[in-house]
């Protein structure tokens with residue numbers, strides 16, 4: 110069907126995955142990403158960034174919604190190099206290519222993300238300690254830059270722009286196409302092992318030991334247990350199963366359940382109960398696991414973010430270089446009344462190519478916190494002060510509340526990145542609600 | 553199935569073409585823009601698992617150039633080495649306001665969605681009958697079922713089209729040609745982007761699945777999402793006086 114103004118938008122309230130904050134803006138949707146990015150202020154993929162990264166800046170031009178631009182443009186079954194439009198979801202890639210033995214080299218904890226979003230956040234996964242971020246595997250980008258030109262951008266042709274775009278949160282140009290080298294897997298199933306540990310120190314120790322042996326590792330911890338049991342948790346490790354261990358059939362897509370729009374269910378007591386329940390379900394053991402429940406356990410519940418009600422929630426994800434600091438951060442968190450259900454630890458390897466990419470060596474801690482206005486702002490401020498002092502840094506794809514001065518202190522390459530951004534966008538066309546909050550972009 | 557799809561580069565046509573490709577049907581795509589056709593053909597080939605193979609054909613065909621319909625179809629049939637189904641999702645959309653204010657756009661909608669779609673179907677009918685019958689599946693709209701104050705200009709073209717498709721089915725089903733008239737309600741595609749989605753909004757993938765079922769079974773009319781069958785049943789029986797007051 111043809112339409113004179115393809116997908117001409119109207120003003121609406123937009124939110125990220127945390128449903129906080131809200132921002133009004135116009136989103137233009139079309140299969141024709143090349144035309145809707147002309148003059149757009151920002152791209153928006155599947156809106157899985159938690160905070161305000163994919164939200165419109167005040168006073169800015171419309172957003173280009175990418176998910177309808179979802180064609181696969183080239184795939185070489187010898188090398189695994191895939192080229193696709195930026196709106197293709199990881200779920201599509203997994204459904205089509207995992208049964209054929211190909212998987213994305215890096216996957217975040219949900220498959221409802223777009224390739225463009227994976228580039229813009231330079232996402233990391235359970236294999237960060239061996240594979241680095243997604244951007245390490247990207248071989249080329251086709252981009253529309255702020256002056257309107259469409260360019261093929263690689264680490265050879267335009268290294269500054271390429272590296273500033275990996276983790277650049279959409280602020281260096283619109284990604285139209287992504288070329289990435291997929292990974293060959295021995296089977297489409299996972300061999301998974303799980304161990305339980307009585308406190309945070311032993312979880313961190315076990316996680317570090319596991320990473321020396323396993324390609325995929327992470328830990329879940331209980332943030333509501335106190336005293337000696339503070340941060341008791343489960344270390345989960347895995348690898349692709351060998352063909353002789355795995356079922357002969359490829360995994361079928363899992364059934365998903367819908368969370369209805371209810372008033373917020375998540376408060377301190379339900380979070381405590383959920384933590385205790387999860388702890389008792391996560392029995393130690395080893396065996397074959399479905400890749401979806403291994404990589405994307407939360408995707409089983411569609412719209413689980415509604416569980417936090419209208420006020421929404423924020424995720425606080427920080428990487429701290431020294432292992433001793435996590436307990437202290439958790440104690441501060443508890444003292445300020447924080448409680449979190451989805452609380453994940455992941456050890457990070459070396460920083461990658463992206464100028465503004467988030468991971469650096471250390472261990473990442475992610476906390477989901479119900480949004481309670483000023484109290485939550487104070488909590489984040491306090492945690493950030495601690496993080497800055499200990500050389501930590503927060504992840505932009507999750508952030509909604511960090512202050513500019515903390516952000517600047519956490520990202521020593523910020524000026525270098527801003528210089529590249531200014532060079533490619535001297536008039537400041539590309540903006541987001543996040544860039545106005547953190548980078549001083551003027552409305 | 554050897555299938556020709558007119559309008560597979562976008563929206564519901566794109567979703568339907570993917571289902572056909574993923575189950576291994578042989579396809580030729582018709583459309584206006586050769587570069588777009590190429591990209592969509594590539595997408596379908598990769599989805600079909602035949603990366604690098606030349607499985608999905610393309611032929612340039614513009615809904616406003618009706619003299620070229622016959623030759624585009626002939627080229628497609630030749631490439632497929634036969635013909636089992638023709639699917640038409642191409643068309644032009646305009647809201648009531650847009651069409652009221654813009655006579656040129658109105659002309660385009662009437663010509664594309666009624667006049668030329670009928671011409672195209674006539675050409676397709678000849679070739680389907682020649683190869684012994686098959687399926688002709690055409691996207692009309694619930695807007696063509698009963699005139700509503702908010703959508704009767706676009707609806708008028710679709711009403712004419714639905715009328716034609718019903719007649720075609722009556723006349724040729726006995727000769728092995730089944731005509732399938734698809735009547736989508738509001739579906740979330742780029743065509744409707746920016747409009748307020750009403751209740752019972754459909755998603756293109758789900759619509760494509762029910763349309764494919766209808767094609768396989770040769771069902772003459774398919775509403776998508778299916779709830780629209782009951783909505784339209786009610787609306788068809790509403791007295792004029794009530795219809796006049798309806799705001800949607």
Ligand SMILES: Cc1cc2nc3c(=O)[nH]c(=O)nc-3n(C[C@H](O)[C@H](O)[C@H](O)COP(=O)(O)OP(=O)(O)OC[C@H]3O[C@@H](n4cnc5c(N)ncnc54)[C@H](O)[C@@H]3O)c2cc1C
Pocket residue numbers: 126151152153154155156157158159162163175195196216217218219221222223224225226227229230231232233234277278279280282283284285407506507541
């Ligand atoms: C349950 C859950 C688990 C997650 N787990 C992880 C994890 O383990 N690791 C991790 O790294 N992240 C994780 N994330 C975060 C998520 O991977 C990122 O926020 C990702 O960017 C979301 O992709 P999206 O398509 O939804 O992008 P959006 O949220 O729509 O946008 C995110 C950013 O990407 C930009 N962007 C999107 N498309 C383009 C484009 N085409 N061109 C330029 N810029 C673009 C936007 O402007 C915005 O700045 C998780 C999120 C959820 C909800």
